[in-house]
Each structure stands twice: as C-alpha cells, then as structure tokens.
Amino acid sequence: MVSEQLQSVRDEIGKVIVGHEDVVEGVLTALISGGHVLLEGVPGLGKTTLLRTLGEAMHLNCSRIQFTPDLMPADILGSMVMHGGAAGERALRFEPGPIFANLVLADEINRATPRTQSALLEAMQERTVTTGNETHGLENPFLVMATQNPLEMEGTYPLPEAQLDRFLLKILVPYPNRAEMQTIADRTMATLQPSVRQTIDQGQVLEIRRQANAVLVAPHVRDFAIDLVLATQPESAQAHEVARKYVRYGASPRGVQALLQCGRVRALFRGRLNVSEEDVRSLAGSALRHRIILNFDAHAEGKTEDDILQVILESLDRKSSG
Amino acid sequence: MGSSNYATDAVDRAVAKGYKSAQMQRALRAAALGLSVALSSLTALLLVGTSWFPAPLLWLGILGGAAAAAANWRMSRFSGYEIARTLDRAWKSSDQVSTAYHFGGDSQEASEVVRAQRELAVSAVANHDAAEALALKPTPVVWVAAALLLAVIALAGLRYRVSPTLALESPLTSALLSGESQAEQQPASGSDSEQSSKAADDENAVRLGEELAEAREPAESIAFPFDPMVTGSEEAAAAEVEGLDATANAGDELDFQQPSDQSGTPPGEQDNAADEQGSNLERSGDSPEQAEADKSWSEESNSMLDRLKDALKQLRDNMSTEPAQASAQEGSASAEEGSDSAASPQSDEQAGEQPAEGEGAAAEASMDPGEPVEGAQQASQGSGSSDGAGSEGDGDSAGAAGDGDGSKEIQQQQAQDAAFEALEEFYLQRAEELSGDVLVETSNGEVFAAATPYNPQQASRREGAGVAVRDEAPAAYQTFVENYFREIRSKQE
Numbered sequence: 001m002v003s004e005q006l007q008s009v010r011d012e013i014g015k016v017i018v019g020h021e022d023v024v025e026g027v028l029t030a031l032i033s034g035g036h037v038l039l040e041g042v043p044g045l046g047k048t049t050l051l052r053t054l055g056e057a058m059h060l061n062c063s064r065i066q067f068t069p070d071l072m073p074a075d076i077l078g079s080m081v082m083h084g085g086a087a088g089e090r091a092l093r094f095e096p097g098p099i100f101a102n103l104v105l106a107d108e109i110n111r112a113t114p115r116t117q118s119a120l121l122e123a124m125q126e127r128t129v130t131t132g133n134e135t136h137g138l139e140n141p142f143l144v145m146a147t148q149n150p151l152e153m154e155g156t157y158p159l160p161e162a163q164l165d166r167f168l169l170k171i172l173v174p175y176p177n178r179a180e181m182q183t184i185a186d187r188t189m190a191t192l193q194p195s196v197r198q199t200i201d202q203g204q205v206l207e208i209r210r211q212a213n214a215v216l217v218a219p220h221v222r223d224f225a226i227d228l229v230l231a232t233q234p235e236s237a238q239a240h241e242v243a244r245k246y247v248r249y250g251a252s253p254r255g256v257q258a259l260l261q262c263g264r265v266r267a268l269f270r271g272r273l274n275v276s277e278e279d280v281r282s283l284a285g286s287a288l289r290h291r292i293i294l295n296f297d298a299h300a301e302g303k304t305e306d307d308i309l310q311v312i313l314e315s316l317d318r319k320s321s322g
Numbered sequence: 323m324g325s326s327n328y329a330t331d332a333v334d335r336a337v338a339k340g341y342k343s344a345q346m347q348r349a350l351r352a353a354a355l356g357l358s359v360a361l362s363s364l365t366a367l368l369l370v371g372t373s374w375f376p377a378p379l380l381w382l383g384i385l386g387g388a389a390a391a392a393a394n395w396r397m398s399r400f401s402g403y404e405i406a407r408t409l410d411r412a413w414k415s416s417d418q419v420s421t422a423y424h425f426g427g428d429s430q431e432a433s434e435v436v437r438a439q440r441e442l443a444v445s446a447v448a449n450h451d452a453a454e455a456l457a458l459k460p461t462p463v464v465w466v467a468a469a470l471l472l473a474v475i476a477l478a479g480l481r482y483r484v485s486p487t488l489a490l491e492s493p494l495t496s497a498l499l500s501g502e503s504q505a506e507q508q509p510a511s512g513s514d515s516e517q518s519s520k521a522a523d524d525e526n527a528v529r530l531g532e533e534l535a536e537a538r539e540p541a542e543s544i545a546f547p548f549d550p551m552v553t554g555s556e557e558a559a560a561a562e563v564e565g566l567d568a569t570a571n572a573g574d575e576l577d578f579q580q581p582s583d584q585s586g587t588p589p590g591e592q593d594n595a596a597d598e599q600g601s602n603l604e605r606s607g608d609s610p611e612q613a614e615a616d617k618s619w620s621e622e623s624n625s626m627l628d629r630l631k632d633a634l635k636q637l638r639d640n641m642s643t644e645p646a647q648a649s650a651q652e653g654s655a656s657a658e659e660g661s662d663s664a665a666s667p668q669s670d671e672q673a674g675e676q677p678a679e680g681e682g683a684a685a686e687a688s689m690d691p692g693e694p695v696e697g698a699q700q701a702s703q704g705s706g707s708s709d710g711a712g713s714e715g716d717g718d719s720a721g722a723a724g725d726g727d728g729s730k731e732i733q734q735q736q737a738q739d740a741a742f743e744a745l746e747e748f749y750l751q752r753a754e755e756l757s758g759d760v761l762v763e764t765s766n767g768e769v770f771a772a773a774t775p776y777n778p779q780q781a782s783r784r785e786g787a788g789v790a791v792r793d794e795a796p797a798a799y800q801t802f803v804e805n806y807f808r809e810i811r812s813k814q815e
Contacts, residue, residue, distance in 0.1 A: 211435075218417055218424050273442060276410075279416075
C-alpha cells in the first residue's frame with residue numbers, strides 16, 4: 001500500500017529529524033509530485049540533514065550547492081572539460097555539475113547572482129541542461145530544495161516572482177518547540193547515532209508518483225481550488241475583498257495545479273484515493289503563499305500572505321457550508 | 323454524473339436513503355412556506371375582518387401560499403451528488419462518498435483506481451446511517467407556520483366566543499369591545515333590581531308623555547325626546563349657529579320650572595312645552611335627589627352654552643377685525659364718510675356700513691341680532707366705494723384673514739426672485755463686456771514642515787502668488803470678481 005510505504009519513509013526520516021512533520025511531508029509531497037520546494041527558515045534547523053536523510057531512506061543521489069555571489073552557472077550545471085585518451089587524443093567532454101542528482105539542496109539561493117539563479121531555475125523547469133550543442137537530461141526523480149534565510153537580506157538577490165512561481169511549495173521551517181529541543185539535545189549527546197534504513201527505491205518513488213497522478217478529484221474539490229485561487233486575484237470578479245485591498249498580484253493557474261497535484265499526494269499519505277477539500281485547505285498556505293504578491297498597504301499594516309489566505313479560506317468555508 | 327444502478331453497494335444505498343430524507347425535508351419546508359403564506363392571510367382576516375381585509379384576499383393568500391410552496395419546491399432541487407456531499411460533511415469522510423458517487427465504480431468500464439476508491443468509500447459509509455445524517459429537522463419556516471396556525475386557532479376561538487356565528491365583518495378589536503360592553507350591560511341589568519324597576523318606570527313615563535303629546539298635538543307627530551334638557555340645549559345651540567337670535571327662547575325653554583302656557587306660542591315652542599310636560603311627568607316618578615341633580619346639570623349646561631356663545635362671538639370678532647383694518651387702511655377718506663353715516667345706526671343697512679368705520683365696528687354689527695351678515699351685505703350693496711371696501715372685509719372675512727398672509731409672502735418671494743434675476747442678468751452682461759487680464763495676487767502662505775514615519779527627512783511647502791486671467795473665471799464666480807473689483811475701487815477712493 002502506498003500510504004504504508006510513505007509512512008515508512010517518514011518514520012525513517014523521523015529517526016534523524018526531530019519534529020518538522022509538516023516540513024518532511026511537504027518535501028515528500030513535492031518529490032512525489034515532481035515539483036521543487038523552497039524552504040524558508042533560519043540556519044541550523046536541519047535542512048541539509050533532512051535532504052541527506054531523505055536520500056538515504058529512498059536511496060537517491062544527493063548534492064548540495066552553497067550559493068554565493070561569485071557562483072557561476074557552470075558551477076551548477078557542469079562544463080566542458082578537456083580529456084585525454086590513452087592514445088593521446090584529446091577531446092572535450094561534458095563534466096556534469098552538482099545539479100545532476102536526484103535531490104539537490106540549493107542552500108541560500110538568494111545569495112547567488114540572478115544569472116546563476118536563472119540557470120538553476122531553468123534546469124528545474126526544463127529538467128534538462130544544455131551546454132554547447134548537447135542537451136543533457138536530469139535524473140528522475142529530481143527535487144531541488146532551495147533555502148532562503150529571511151534574516152540576512154544584505155547583499156542578496158531576492159528571487160523574482162516569476163521564478164518563485166516555479167517552486168511547487170514554499171514551506172516555512174519554524175523553530176522546534178521545547179520537547180523537540182530536548183530530543184535533539186538527547187540525540188546529540190547519545191553515543192550511538194541512529195542509522196537510516198532504505199525503505200523504497202527510485203523505482204518505487206516513480207510508481208508512487210504514477211499512482212498519485214491517478215488519484216481522483218471530484219468536481220466540487222476542483223472548484224474549491226479554483227475558487228481559492230480566483231479569490232486571491234484582486235482583478236478577478238470572484239476576488240475576495242481582502243485580496244482587493246492587500247494583494248497586488250494573485251496566484252497564477254500554477255497555484256491550482258499545485259493545489260490539486262499536492263492534494264493527490266496528501267490523499268495518498270492518508271490512505272485515500274480521492275482529494276478532499278480538506279487536502280486543498282491544508283495545502284493552501286504552502287502552495288499559494290509565494291504566488292501572492294502583497295501591496296504596500298499589506299506591508300504597512302503587517303499583513304502576511306498567510307493572513308490573507310486564512311481570511312479567504314474562512315469565507316470559502318462559510319460559503320460551502322451554507 | 324452518478325451511477326444509475328442504485329442499491330449495488332453501500333455508497334449508492336446511502337445516497338438513495340439520504341435523498342429520500344432530503345426530499346421529505348424539502349417537502350416539509352415547501353409546505354410550511356405555503357402554509358405560512360396562507361395562514362398569514364387568514365390571520366389578517368381574523369384580525370381586521372372583511373371590512374379591512376376583503377374575503378377575496380384570503381383566496382389570494384391561499385393561492386400565493388400554493389405558489390410559494392411550488393416555487394420553493396422547484397428552487398430547492400438537489401442532486402444525488404449534493405446529497406453525497408452532505409453525507410461527507412456529516413460523516414467527515416473526506417469527500418470519499420461524493421467522489422465515489424461521482425465517478426461511479428460499479429460499471430465494467432471503471433478503472434482500477436475508481437473501483438478501489440469506491441471500496442474505500444464503502445468502508446467509510448459502513449458505520450453510518452444516511453437517515454440520521456439527513457434527519458428531518460424543523461426549519462424556521464416550520465416554526466413560523468406552527469406559530470401562525472396557533473394564532474389562527476386562537477383568533478378563531480376569540481371570534482367564536484364573541485360571536486358564535488363567526489361574523490367576520492368587523493375587526494377583532496371592535497368585536498371584542500362590543501362583546502365586552504354587551505357583557506357588561508347584561509349582568510348590570512340582571513343584578514340590580516332597583517335599576518330595572520327604575521327603567522320600567524322611565525319607560526312608563528315616556529309612554530305616558532308620548533300619549534299626552536299625541537293628545538295635545540295629534541297632527542305633529544314629532545319624536546318624543548328622551549331627555550328634554552339635552553334637546554333644548556341642542557336646539558338652542560342650533561339656533562345660535564343659525565342666527566344667534568334664539569338664545570332667549572332657548573333659555574326660556576330650558577327653564578323647566580316655567581309654567582307651560584302654550585296658547586299663542588309658535589309650534590316649536592308648543593313642542594317644547596309638550597316636552598316639558600313629558601319631562602315633568604318623568605321627574606314625577608324620580609326621587610327628589612334625582613330632580614336636584616337634573617336641575618344642577620341644567621344649570622351647568624346653561625353655563626356651558628354661555629361659554630360656547632362667548633367663544634363664537636370672539637371668533638366672529640377676530641374674523642371681522644382684520645378685514646375692517648384692511649378696508650380702513652385702503653380708503654381712509656371714504657372710511658370717514660362711512661363713519662359719518664355709521665355714527666347714527668338707524669337701520670340694518672346702516673349697521674351694515676359700520677365695518678367701514680374701523681376696528682370692532684364690523685364685529686359688533688355682525689353680532690347684532692337680526693341677521694347681521696345679511697345686513698352687512700346690504701350695506702355693501704347700498705353704499706359707495708367705502709361701503710364696498712367694508713363689504714369686502716366683512717363678506718370674505720375668513721378668506722381674507724388666511725389669504726392676506728400667504729399672498730403677501732408669495733408676492734415678496736416673486737419680487738425677490740425678479741430682483742435676483744435682474745441682478746444676475748446685470749452682472750453677467752457686465753461681465754461679458756469686461757475684457758483683459760486680471761491679476762489676482764495672493765500672499766505667501768505659511769511654511770509647513772512635513773515628515774513621514776518612514777523617512778526622517780523633512781520637507782517644506784510654500785504657497786506662492788499666482789495670476790488668474792479674467793476670462794477664465796467661471797460665470798458662477800463672476801459676482802465674486804465684481805465684488806473684488808468693487809472693493810478695490812472703494813479702497814482707492
């Protein structure tokens with residue numbers, strides 16, 4: 001059963017990562033959905049550890065790229081390198097970069113220049129890398145887990161909205177609570193480090209993805225997702241008044257796709273073969289918060305994207321229940 | 323949408339069961355709505371009666387109720403898919419029932435995922451009952467219908483208690499009030515035997531009086547009044563209103579102690595004399611206290627009649643004073659002539675000329691006995707211009723009093739409007755004739771410091787002088803420009 005397989009992966013990750021169930025589920029959802037995830041949180045919350053543990057549990061290749069202002073696109077994608085053969089001949093051969101992996105951690109992606117960011121995002125979207133006259137396909141499954149540090153914004157290049165839209169989910173990584181901190185401290189002081197067991201392999205991940213694509217979506221659930229996205233667009237006729245007041249640009253149709261696709265995986269997590277309105281509702285924050293651009297009034301009044309989405313969801317709930 | 327073969331699995335059975343319950347709920351709601359509308363009209367009929375709520379409106383209300391029920395039934399249609407969604411919400415089954423119902427799953431063409439999902443939905447449905455989820459619940463409209471039904475029953479009971487025939491002509495309040503008065507009269511007459519005997523005595527006395535009156539004046543069969551005092555007062559009041567010349571006779575008639583010497587008296591007085599006899603016969607059967615009370619009541623009635631006369635006299639004085647003043651102001655010379663002739667009032671015509679004299683004269687003339695109004699009219703016809711002025715004030719005294727104030731205000735307003743129009747025309751014409759540029763100087767304003775909470779920098783703003791071209795001033799502001807120039811010229815002078 002798919003849900004059992006996914007639960008076993010979560011259990012294995014839970015051996016290393018304390019708490020952050022939503023973050024783990026979100027990353028797994030993005031992986032199975034075929035998208036990419038943007039994590040936003042302060043350093044030291046286990047983002048790299050999460051990626052490494054996920055690779056071990058699924059037996060997937062992992063790579064990590066630390067983005068810096070002097071990072072060039074070739075440092076990510078790879079470059080043509082001169083190789084010499086045994087007979088003395090020399091030839092240019094493509095040396096793949098760290099992006100050629102199943103799981104890529106793009107750490108502090110907003111510190112790289114827009115040119116490098118664009119190269120990464122293009123690879124994320126096309127799932128191919130072109131150097132010279134050759135086009136190289138990326139491995140499948142392919143997940144880029146980019147991180148952003150919300151504190152240090154000096155000398156950074158914030159991702160444009162068009163490139164943010166290419167991330168399937170944007171997950172906020174909160175601080176662990178007291179109980180989780182105690183567990184982290186205990187595990188740090190323990191002599192025996194936990195070992196992660198491989199539960200599924202690359203083929204099974206693709207099989208789960210295929211099953212997720214077959215999960216049923218009823219018309220009213222689809223309409224709920226569409227209503228939710230339309231309500232965030234201030235120029236739409238169905239826009240919510242709070243969106244008209246605080247939102248400059250609403251969610252794009254990619255928002256609907258993300259909601260339904262991730263809803264399918266979430267339904268699989270819970271042993272269902274249908275997407276429910278609750279799935280869409282619970283994924284609204286992570287799937288839409290980076291697709292909504294707030295205006296000056298919202299920033300001046302301290303409103304966040306989650307606040308806007310919460311108000312819209314409440315109004316939709318009243319509408320559907322009434 | 324939905325599978326056509328019901329009862330194949332638990333999902334369809336649950337939806338079908340829920341559909342039946344929802345249909346019952348729908349029918350109850352529609353019936354309650356229609357009943358509410360119909361009962362509203364019936365309640366209105368029972369409350370206000372057919373005098374205010376004609377009977378056809380009741381049928382209109384019944385038809386309206388039927389139409390409302392039909393419309394509600396038609397508008398509240400729902401599908402099996404919506405029932406499945408309702409079941410999902412009730413059972414918190416994460417939309418499994420609605421999804422399974424929508425995608426079917428019992429057909430051969432259904433995919434493996436659809437069939438698997440339906441199996442999951444069946445397991446979710448297993449422990450629930452659709453009839454419980456969609457149980458028959460009384461909606462507010464049902465409560466309204468029940469309340470209206472109770473109100474109709476209560477109102478019908480009240481009506482039946484007042485009138486067993488359920489007569490619906492009069493409003494319920496008046497029917498209740500009349501029923502109470504009847505109920506009060508009945509026990510009072512039945513309990514007090516003295517009053518019943520007294521009433522019998524009164525009837526005997528009245529009958530005797532009638533016989534006596536018929537014996538004296540068989541030709542004039544005038545209805546015998548029950549209370550001659552009241553009748554005498556009414557006659558006196560009527561005489562006052564007609565010509566204010568019958569007060570003396572009325573006062574005589576009201577005197578019950580006066581001997582009834584009816585020889586040579588007018589027929590009216592003969593009637594009154596007969597009435598007096600009847601009343602004396604009545605009083606003969608009453609106690610002395612009753613007679614004393616009647617006497618005091620008659621005196622009080624006389625004093626009230628005197629007050630009424632005084633009030634009428636004051637009213638006529640007020641109505642005739644203002645026209646007299648107006649006539650006196652209009653023609654003072656002719657008024658003097660009128661005063662000369664009115665100084666010796668010898669006849670009714672001369673008395674009618676008195677309004678030309680001035681204040682109070684017209685009122686006195688009008689209150690004189692012997693048709694004063696006619697006398698005033700004769701005076702106006704027979705005299706010259708001054709008499710005509712006086713007759714205007716006297717004949718239309720009431721109309722002149724109300725007309726003078728309103729026409730004056732209207733005339734003043736019209737004159738003011740005409741003046742404003744002339745002024746506006748003058749200003750606009752003059753403004754068109756003017757040409758050239760006009761420099762309007764404004765002094766430098768104060769310097770304000772502005773700071774924003776987002777930026778600590780400060781900025782200053784200054785109002786500078788400007789130039790306005792004369793022709794650019796809108797027509798509506800031309801008068802202000804005129805005033806401005808006038809002010810400047812006056813300063814220069």
